Amino acid sequence: MSRGQRNRQRSWQKLGAGVAVGLFLLLLPLWVSSYIQSILIFIGLYSMVTLGLCLLMGYAGQISLGQSAFFGIGGYTTVILSLKCGVWPWGSLAAGAFLTGVVAYVLGKPFLRLTGFPLAVVTVAFAMLIAILAGRLDFLTGGHDGLTNFPRLSIGTWELTKDFHYYYLVLAALSLLFLFSKNLVRSKIGRAMRAVDLFAGGSETAAQSVGVNTSEIKLKIFVIAAVYAAVAGGIYANYIGNIHPGSFSAWWSILFVAMIVIGGSGNLWGAIIGPALYISIRESISQFTRGGIPAGWESVIFGMILVTILILLPGGIAELPRKLGFRGDEGGDP
Amino acid sequence: MVNADPPILSINTVTKNFGGLCAVNRVSFNVRPKEVLGIIGPNGSGKTTLLNLITVIFPPTSGEIYFKGHKLNGLRPYQVNSLGIARNFQDDKIFLNMSAIENAMVGSHGRSRVGLYGVGLHLNSYKKEEQEIFERAWNQLAFLGLEKKGDTSPSALSVKERHLLGIARALVTEPELLLLDEPVAGLSFKETEEMGDLILLLRERGMTVLLIEHRLQMIMNISDRLIVLNFGCKIAEGAPAEIRENEEVIAAYLGKG
Amino acid sequence: MTIGEQIGQVIISGLTMGSIYAIIGIGLAVTYNVTRIFNFCQGEFVMIGGMLSASFYSLGLSLPLSIGLAIGITAIIGAAIWLLFLNRPFARHSSLVTLILITVALSIVVSGGVYIGWGTPFRELPSFANISPIRLGEMIIDPQVPWIWGGLLALVVGLTFLFDHTLLGKGLRACSEQPIGARLTGINPRSMAFFSFILASLTGSIAGVLVIPLTMTSFGVGLGYSIKGLLAAMVGGITKIHGVIVGGMILGLVESLAGGFISSTYMDAAGLAVLIILLLYRPEGILRN
Numbered sequence: 001m002s003r004g005q006r007n008r009q010r011s012w013q014k015l016g017a018g019v020a021v022g023l024f025l026l027l028l029p030l031w032v033s034s035y036i037q038s039i040l041i042f043i044g045l046y047s048m049v050t051l052g053l054c055l056l057m058g059y060a061g062q063i064s065l066g067q068s069a070f071f072g073i074g075g076y077t078t079v080i081l082s083l084k085c086g087v088w089p090w091g092s093l094a095a096g097a098f099l100t101g102v103v104a105y106v107l108g109k110p111f112l113r114l115t116g117f118p119l120a121v122v123t124v125a126f127a128m129l130i131a132i133l134a135g136r137l138d139f140l141t142g143g144h145d146g147l148t149n150f151p152r153l154s155i156g157t158w159e160l161t162k163d164f165h166y167y168y169l170v171l172a173a174l175s176l177l178f179l180f181s182k183n184l185v186r187s188k189i190g191r192a193m194r195a196v197d198l199f200a201g202g203s204e205t206a207a208q209s210v211g212v213n214t215s216e217i218k219l220k221i222f223v224i225a226a227v228y229a230a231v232a233g234g235i236y237a238n239y240i241g242n243i244h245p246g247s248f249s250a251w252w253s254i255l256f257v258a259m260i261v262i263g264g265s266g267n268l269w270g271a272i273i274g275p276a277l278y279i280s281i282r283e284s285i286s287q288f289t290r291g292g293i294p295a296g297w298e299s300v301i302f303g304m305i306l307v308t309i310l311i312l313l314p315g316g317i318a319e320l321p322r323k324l325g326f327r328g329d330e331g332g333d334p
Numbered sequence: 335m336v337n338a339d340p341p342i343l344s345i346n347t348v349t350k351n352f353g354g355l356c357a358v359n360r361v362s363f364n365v366r367p368k369e370v371l372g373i374i375g376p377n378g379s380g381k382t383t384l385l386n387l388i389t390v391i392f393p394p395t396s397g398e399i400y401f402k403g404h405k406l407n408g409l410r411p412y413q414v415n416s417l418g419i420a421r422n423f424q425d426d427k428i429f430l431n432m433s434a435i436e437n438a439m440v441g442s443h444g445r446s447r448v449g450l451y452g453v454g455l456h457l458n459s460y461k462k463e464e465q466e467i468f469e470r471a472w473n474q475l476a477f478l479g480l481e482k483k484g485d486t487s488p489s490a491l492s493v494k495e496r497h498l499l500g501i502a503r504a505l506v507t508e509p510e511l512l513l514l515d516e517p518v519a520g521l522s523f524k525e526t527e528e529m530g531d532l533i534l535l536l537r538e539r540g541m542t543v544l545l546i547e548h549r550l551q552m553i554m555n556i557s558d559r560l561i562v563l564n565f566g567c568k569i570a571e572g573a574p575a576e577i578r579e580n581e582e583v584i585a586a587y588l589g590k591g
Numbered sequence: 592m593t594i595g596e597q598i599g600q601v602i603i604s605g606l607t608m609g610s611i612y613a614i615i616g617i618g619l620a621v622t623y624n625v626t627r628i629f630n631f632c633q634g635e636f637v638m639i640g641g642m643l644s645a646s647f648y649s650l651g652l653s654l655p656l657s658i659g660l661a662i663g664i665t666a667i668i669g670a671a672i673w674l675l676f677l678n679r680p681f682a683r684h685s686s687l688v689t690l691i692l693i694t695v696a697l698s699i700v701v702s703g704g705v706y707i708g709w710g711t712p713f714r715e716l717p718s719f720a721n722i723s724p725i726r727l728g729e730m731i732i733d734p735q736v737p738w739i740w741g742g743l744l745a746l747v748v749g750l751t752f753l754f755d756h757t758l759l760g761k762g763l764r765a766c767s768e769q770p771i772g773a774r775l776t777g778i779n780p781r782s783m784a785f786f787s788f789i790l791a792s793l794t795g796s797i798a799g800v801l802v803i804p805l806t807m808t809s810f811g812v813g814l815g816y817s818i819k820g821l822l823a824a825m826v827g828g829i830t831k832i833h834g835v836i837v838g839g840m841i842l843g844l845v846e847s848l849a850g851g852f853i854s855s856t857y858m859d860a861a862g863l864a865v866l867i868i869l870l871l872y873r874p875e876g877i878l879r880n
Contacts, residue, residue, distance in 0.1 A: 063688075110871045111871070113871070113874070114870075114871070114874050117629050117691065118825060118870065118874050121629075121818070121821045121822060121825060121870070122867055122870055122871065124818055125818050125821075125822055125863050125866065125867050126863075126867060128814075128815065128818055128859075128863060129860055129863040129864055129867070132859050132860045132863070133860055136856045136857060136860065180454045180455070183453060183454050183455065183456045184453060184454055187453045187456075187460065187464065188439070188440075188442070188443055188446055188453065188463075188464065188467060189450070189453050191432060191436055191439055191440050191443070192440065192443050194429060194431045194432055195429050195432075195440050197431060199686075199688065200430070200431040201429060201430025201431040201488075202429050202430075202431055203427040203429065205391060205411070205423075205427060206423060206427035206428075206429065206503075207412075207429075207440065208391075208410065208411035208412045208415070209389060209411055209412075209415060209420070209421055209423070209427075209504070210415060210420065210440055210441040210443070210444070210503055210504060210506070210507050211412050211415040211416050211441065211443055211444025211445070211507050212412055212440065212443045212444060213410070213412045213444070214412070220450070250814060250818065251811075251814060254695060254699070254814070255699075257692075257695070258695070258696065258699065261692060296703045296704065296705075296706035296707030296708075296810075297703065297707060298703070299699050299700065299702060299703025299704075299706065300699075300700050300703040300704050300707065302699065302703075303696045303697065303698075303699035303700030303703060304696075304700055306692075306695075306696035306699070307676060307693055307696045307697065307700070310689050310692055310693050310696060311676075311689075311693070314686070314689055
């Protein structure tokens with residue numbers, strides 16, 4: 001079989017597989033319980049955050065431990081606008097994403113002048129700062145108890161309250177973001193990102209020498225990642241029905257990075273594998289302890305898995321098929 | 335090849351100090367359009383630093399550099415490239431995380447127009463532009479003889495191929511002035527000759543070339559004029575024949591061993 | 592209180608927390624300089640030191656014994672972490688980023704483990720000197736304060752002695768300044784890395800036991816200390832100990848000033864914000880070399 005024929009056959013196979021998976025996901029709520037749906041919703045929401053992080057870390061090579069801050073800013077903005085300003089919830093969601101993007105743009109410029117570990121420290125300090133402010137600016141954010149009883153997302157007069165409503169919403173949002181990211185990665189922006197990734201063999205000097213405005217591309221991706229997180233935060237707040245500082249402490253930023261490292265930052269699918277694994281572990285443990293205190297064990301186990309992955313499989317789980325010998329497309333395409 | 339046109343590049347009394355070390359010391363010279371200007375000098379004489387100053391990888395401690403009337407001081411390197419100066423690197427600086435053709439395609443980034451939406455949604459305008467980017471890159475690879483190596487990973491390329499890829503990538507940016515830093519390092523005698531022919535061919539097509547090299551025979555053969563640096567100072571300037579006889583130049587090289 | 596006494600109170604309090612941050616930062620700096628690893632576990636060492644000493648004391652052991660055991664056990668934990676996870680054969684192929692991420696992962700594990708063992712309640716320890724607060728005019732100084740200052744001083748003196756006059760210390764310095772040269776003169780970089788980690792866990796746990804009478808401790812405080820310690824070390828300039836001390840004092844003073852003159856709710860936030868700005872302004876550290 002010629003190479004062209006093989007590629008075409010593979011394309012049909014991929015299309016077929018894609019359609020099958022798509023149908024499966026669409027019909028899922030008919031077969032599974034609300035509980036499972038809520039797990040999938042959480043996986044989907046966290047995946048949106050890690051997807052942005054995957055672009056930023058895995059492709060552009062910039063370490064940001066600030067995603068939890070943008071998750072929170074997006075969430076809080078959405079809630080505050082709905083609650084205190086009477087804005088239409090979908091509008092609040094959009095505004096939350098936009099505002100977070102602006103914040104990321106303004107802060108990204110000075111932040112991204114740093115690289116490597118200093119950048120990580122600044123972003124994690126920023127995440128901690130935002131979480132602290134959220135807990136202290138009582139007049140705005142409701143302090144430690146957060147905000148609740150705000151108008152939630154609805155379509156027409158039909159308010160989204162059931163799990164499967166949010167399941168489809170998250171599925172749609174994640175799919176859109178995933179496709180957008182995939183297009184981004186396979187384009188000139190993807191090449192420019194990789195050109196700037198010092199960890200994987202890129203070179204900022206060389207990129208600049210051929211006309212790439214490296215600061216601009218890093219800033220663009222930073223803002224994109226922040227917006228992804230903000231959208232996730234807004235939907236999260238609407239789903240849970242409240243928002244409080246605990247949902248996005250600096251620990252979450254670290255967990256998001258842990259998720260993408262475990263999932264594999266070189267491949268967009270890693271952004272989904274990471275959260276899936278984390279949530280599976282969390283839920284399995286709470287099943288185990290039957291309502292006891294799971295938090296400690298889930299951290300221990302998740303942390304140990306992270307260590308193991310780091311030592312044995314630094315590329316993350318997404319790299320496993322390639323390591324085991326399955327040949328796929330070139331260039332790190334998902 | 336005497337040229338009465340205004341210089342394409344003007345280095346005016348440029349000095350660069352790194353802490354206590356003076357790498358470039360009050361160097362001045364002009365580059366005429368469409369000439370091949372060679373820069374030679376013993377190791378550590380400031381040649382690569384000079385190239386880095388022209389592409390503004392760092393600013394000069396004093397002095398100015400003008401390119402086609404534009405002052406380069408204060409610009410960022412990517413802006414220098416969009417004005418029309420491109421370069422290669424002694425260590426190639428190939429992007430190891432993408433194929434050869436993708437490396438070359440990065441060169442079109444600065445000239446691409448389609449925005450984030452077009453890219454993210456893979457609109458037709460984007461697809462058209464991507465095709466153009468691909469063709470431009472492929473043309474340069476083919477021009478340099480790398481057309482069979484488009485999909486190869488850089489780690490699988492030979493030394494010569496890597497040098498050529500670095501130059502191809504620079505050529506994609508459609509420069510008027512090409513800066514070459516030791517393009518024949520590690521190449522065989524025959525490969526060196528081929529590179530020399532290539533440079534002359536580029537010149538015939540209208541490009542101005544500024545060339546740093548250690549292989550004296552090669553650079554003397556293809557350069558119209560030469561600049562000689564020693565300890566950061568310009569010690570001679572002129573046609574290869576004159577430079578060959580210049581006593582100070584000979585002393586500089588012999589003195590350094 | 593006169594304004595002078597108010598300022599004095601604020602400064603004293605600032606220099607106290609500043610000393611704690613400085614001690615934590617010194618541990619981070621030593622590890623970084625010798626191994627180029629930013630140790631994210633440092634805050635956990637602080638937390639463990641505090642937790643263990645509180646637990647031993649509540650079990651009835653004397654104060655000095657509780658403290659000594661806490662510090663000793665933390666040092667052992669630090670050694671174990673290095674031996675198991677940051678050393679060959681496991682970490683043979685790992686890049687620097689990976690090693691840093693391993694310390695991040697371990698900090699997750701450690702805080703989770705402590706949560707399992709100790710639960711949520713905050714733990715505390717009495718001040719080292721069993722006296723009532725010191726009074727200077729209208730200013731009230733917690734009796735723990737001199738111990739903290741003394742601790743920093745002792746640490747600096749001890750480290751200076753170590754670095755200047757002992758073979759081990761010189762080996763550490765050699766590794767940080769000239770790794771290849773150090774190797775050539777027979778110094779084993781792995782041993783040096785190992786000792787730097789032990790130093791880190793020692794300084795961390797010392798900070799932990801010093802600060803716990805003032806602030807109590809719980810399983811989740813580690814991250815905060817790691818971040819603040821890192822900020823302090825980097826703002827001052829992580830390559831020199833006096834830089835770290837300056838950075839720590841700046842953080843302590845900013846927090847204290849914000850707490851004293853604005854409001855205590857914004858202490859942490861102000862400290863973080865100012866240091867972030869300082870770090871962005873001068874990434875190599877504000878003390879120019």
